[in-house]
Amino acid sequence: MSYGDHDLDHSLEEQHDLGLTVRRQTYHRLGSQDYTNIGPRDYESIELENRSSHGSFQQSSNPYRVPRKPVAGSARSGFTPLIQQDIGNAAAGPAVSKKAFWNADSWPLLVKFNNWQRNNRYAGWRLGVLAGCILSVVVLCINVILFAIGATVEGGYVDGFATLHKGPAHRIGNLSTMYHVLINILSTSLLSASNYTMQVLCSPTRKEVDKAHVKGQHLNIGILSTRNLWSISKRRLALWWILALSSVPLHLFYNAAIFKVTSGNQYVAQFVNVAQSDIYHSLNTSKTIHRMNNTEWRKTYSSRYVSETGDIYLIVDQIALEYEFFKSPNHSLSNFALSAPMSVSVDPEKDSSLTSKMQWQEGSWYIPDTIAYLNKTLDLSGNYSWSPGTEWAENPNNTYHIQYSFVKPAIDPNTSKVQIGLIFMAIVIGCNFIKALVMLITFLDHQSAYLVTTGDALASFLTRPDPTTVGCCISAYDAIDQRVKKLVEAGPINEGHSQDSSLEGEFWVKRHRLIDSAISGLRGKAAYMLCTITVVGGVALPTTLGLHVKAWGPASPLTFSLSTHNTFNTRDLLLNASLANLPQLYLSIYYITFNGLYTCVAMAYEWNALGIKRRGLRVTKEEGDQRSTHFLQLPYHWGLPIAATSGVLHWLMSETLFLVRADVRDRDGQLLDLESFSACGYSLSSLLALVLVGFVPILVTGWVVTRPLRQRVPFAAGNSLVVSAACHPPADDVDVHLKKVMWGEVGRFKDVGHCSLSSAEVGEPVPGMRYA
Numbered sequence: 001m002s003y004g005d006h007d008l009d010h011s012l013e014e015q016h017d018l019g020l021t022v023r024r025q026t027y028h029r030l031g032s033q034d035y036t037n038i039g040p041r042d043y044e045s046i047e048l049e050n051r052s053s054h055g056s057f058q059q060s061s062n063p064y065r066v067p068r069k070p071v072a073g074s075a076r077s078g079f080t081p082l083i084q085q086d087i088g089n090a091a092a093g094p095a096v097s098k099k100a101f102w103n104a105d106s107w108p109l110l111v112k113f114n115n116w117q118r119n120n121r122y123a124g125w126r127l128g129v130l131a132g133c134i135l136s137v138v139v140l141c142i143n144v145i146l147f148a149i150g151a152t153v154e155g156g157y158v159d160g161f162a163t164l165h166k167g168p169a170h171r172i173g174n175l176s177t178m179y180h181v182l183i184n185i186l187s188t189s190l191l192s193a194s195n196y197t198m199q200v201l202c203s204p205t206r207k208e209v210d211k212a213h214v215k216g217q218h219l220n221i222g223i224l225s226t227r228n229l230w231s232i233s234k235r236r237l238a239l240w241w242i243l244a245l246s247s248v249p250l251h252l253f254y255n256a257a258i259f260k261v262t263s264g265n266q267y268v269a270q271f272v273n274v275a276q277s278d279i280y281h282s283l284n285t286s287k288t289i290h291r292m293n294n295t296e297w298r299k300t301y302s303s304r305y306v307s308e309t310g311d312i313y314l315i316v317d318q319i320a321l322e323y324e325f326f327k328s329p330n331h332s333l334s335n336f337a338l339s340a341p342m343s344v345s346v347d348p349e350k351d352s353s354l355t356s357k358m359q360w361q362e363g364s365w366y367i368p369d370t371i372a373y374l375n376k377t378l379d380l381s382g383n384y385s386w387s388p389g390t391e392w393a394e395n396p397n398n399t400y401h402i403q404y405s406f407v408k409p410a411i412d413p414n415t416s417k418v419q420i421g422l423i424f425m426a427i428v429i430g431c432n433f434i435k436a437l438v439m440l441i442t443f444l445d446h447q448s449a450y451l452v453t454t455g456d457a458l459a460s461f462l463t464r465p466d467p468t469t470v471g472c473c474i475s476a477y478d479a480i481d482q483r484v485k486k487l488v489e490a491g492p493i494n495e496g497h498s499q500d501s502s503l504e505g506e507f508w509v510k511r512h513r514l515i516d517s518a519i520s521g522l523r524g525k526a527a528y529m530l531c532t533i534t535v536v537g538g539v540a541l542p543t544t545l546g547l548h549v550k551a552w553g554p555a556s557p558l559t560f561s562l563s564t565h566n567t568f569n570t571r572d573l574l575l576n577a578s579l580a581n582l583p584q585l586y587l588s589i590y591y592i593t594f595n596g597l598y599t600c601v602a603m604a605y606e607w608n609a610l611g612i613k614r615r616g617l618r619v620t621k622e623e624g625d626q627r628s629t630h631f632l633q634l635p636y637h638w639g640l641p642i643a644a645t646s647g648v649l650h651w652l653m654s655e656t657l658f659l660v661r662a663d664v665r666d667r668d669g670q671l672l673d674l675e676s677f678s679a680c681g682y683s684l685s686s687l688l689a690l691v692l693v694g695f696v697p698i699l700v701t702g703w704v705v706t707r708p709l710r711q712r713v714p715f716a717a718g719n720s721l722v723v724s725a726a727c728h729p730p731a732d733d734v735d736v737h738l739k740k741v742m743w744g745e746v747g748r749f750k751d752v753g754h755c756s757l758s759s760a761e762v763g764e765p766v767p768g769m770r771y772a
Contacts, residue, residue: 124620132193133439150420165418169307172416176260188647199224203450213468216485220718246431251584255654256577257424263415264305283406308413313406411669455617461727462737469725471772473755477719505772508765516705518604538691553655556683591646611712614742624738656686
């Protein structure tokens with residue numbers, strides 16, 4: 001039985017002669033074929049005789065039961081004929097969709113691009129791989145230029161390191177930040193291009209899919225999947241692993257390839273009484289020493305390494321000291337304790353030193369074993385003489401009242417540097433070159449027709465239906481594997497069995513499910529695990545470490561190292577660089593996981609839309625009513641924000657955990673080799689920013705995957721068996737893959753219906769009805 005968009009221009013009398021009791025209104029649509037209009041009152045079950053290819057009704061033994069809902073894609077009775085609608089719309093002016101802007105296919109530049117792509121041999125994914133290859137070559141050129149600059153600057157590479165810039169610490173800090181922003185943009189671009197090419201390489205061919213289906217197994221379509229690696233050719237498998245493994249050194253050493261070398265000057269902090277006229281006058285009149293208020297000097301000297309200044313002179317006018325005395329001078333009492341705080345004040349007009357005048361504050365004697373003396377306050381106004389045996393201790397928490405400071409400049413303030421590592425950059429360039437080469441090889445491969453997008457797979461299965469999935473038209477991804485295995489074990493299946501009443505079929509259930517139902521179990525579990533680790537780690541780390549040091553990025557004085565000795569040798573630098581950039585690998589896994597998660601969500605929406613309206617398949621090379629694709633499965637308005645977020649997270653991680661090199665100099669500006677060191681630095685402020693930004697994708701994803709979606713088509717989640725099962729159209733539906741298609745009920749045999757993609761009219765599956 002078959003039917004399609006045929007000419008149904010029949011009179012009411014002709015329909016009555018065929019035993020039809022349905023009220024019908026026939027109208028003509030400009031530039032299209034004729035349609036039958038079934039109104040809201042026409043929901044009763046009727047027996048509709050089989051139609052010929054021209055729409056005439058003929059007697060048949062296979063009655064067709066019209067669904068209780070109007071035929072999808074048809075107008076309802078009572079609507080104004082479309083000719084009248086067109087006239088009305090013409091008078092009102094062209095209608096513009098509110099969502100037109102957000103539809104990338106409607107953008108003028110992309111329309112021109114798609115028109116050019118129609119006649120271009122490098123269409124679809126090949127153009128995407130070519131773009132990734134060009135991007136990788138651009139990144140490679142930038143890396144080679146940086147490497148060459150290091151070799152040509154004054155001194156070149158010395159002990160494997162070259163100085164790109166030298167100057168004051170604040171300027172070098174800004175340059176270092178700019179370099180790391182650039183590095184993270186380049187690395188994110190490489191990661192995205194590599195991820196795109198890896199998805200193409202692991203996309204199966206139709207032959208590989210058929211082999212898996214015969215075994216009752218499925219492959220994944222339209223998504224990066226390690227499941228497919230066991231079924232693709234060895235050549236593509238090798239290229240896939242080369243791309244994957246070449247990403248590891250990039251993440252470990254790219255951010256460490258260019259780094260800041262902090263210059264730390266030794267200095268002495270001296271307290272100067274304002275009454276010390278000679279010293280104060282010399283400081284105040286010096287042309288080289290400049291004055292700083294309390295806010296300025298605290299900010300300057302809060303860093304572990306002071307690069308542009310030297311000794312500091314703190315001008316004080318008062319000191320508060322605290323002393324505690326123990327043991328009683330009167331040995332007749334035991335367990336005696338005296339707490340007698342004492343303050344020292346300085347009168348600049350009378351005193352020339354900070355310790356010349358002391359004033360006693362109120363003190364108290366405490367005798368715990370004599371109740372009569374409890375809380376007794378002694379009169380401290382008299383003179384007291386202490387026996388030589390008295391023991392006392394000074395409380396070190398003294399308070400100095402500082403008015404301002406004088407700061408001595410460093411002998412050479414331009415000792416901070418931005419350096420490039422020879423070994424690190426060579427590793428990065430090597431991995432970059434390998435990636436570009438693999439992308440070029442993939443681009444030049446014209447031998448195989450990969451099923452990269454869901455549309456590619458649908459076009460293939462509609463052209464040559466797969467008999468393995470006959471009878472599974474409404475099976476979802478979480479149930480179809482077992483069902484196909486049973487059918488395979490039962491013996492060969494012929495396409496003609498699609499109308500065999502012996503097929504059990506399944507009952508259609510109308511469902512409203514959450515988006516996360518369209519995500520395969522393993523991928524969903526991996527995403528939930530990463531989210532859990534991120535949330536727990538994001539809460540635990542700042543809570544454990546605290547935020548007592550607020551310096552941002554490399555300005556933080558906090559460091560640690562696994563090396564037993566602080567040196568500049570290559571071994572220790574490699575160790576510290578690997579340790580500092582190890583979390584970058586986690587962020588890459590984080591990106592790939594969320595990229596795959598959103599790919600599943602985009603796939604679910606696109607797949608479900610096939611049951612809502614008629615549309616052309618989105619394929620690599622378009623024909624007929626098919627649509628070209630400028631992305632694999634994840635639309636650009638989703639993919640670009642994800643990639644941008646990944647780049648920001650990588651940069652924040654480089655500001656949170658980083659390689660530290662410090663040149664320590666004495667007060668005369670001489671380099672102290674034994675004091676200089678390399679280590680891993682970390683910033684608590686940057687960590688807090690990283691955690692907050694890292695929570696954003698989790699919150700957004702949680703909102704996206706918990707949104708409801710009415711299931712119009714059984715969820716596929718990229719499962720090739722589900723895709724195949726949706727492609728068993730009626731026999732006379734010719735060249736389906738070249739036309740606009742829609743999924744739904746295409747016919748019934750006795751009490752079993754059948755659903756498929758079809759270019760003909762389709763009905764909505766009836767809840768409680770059996771379909772096979």
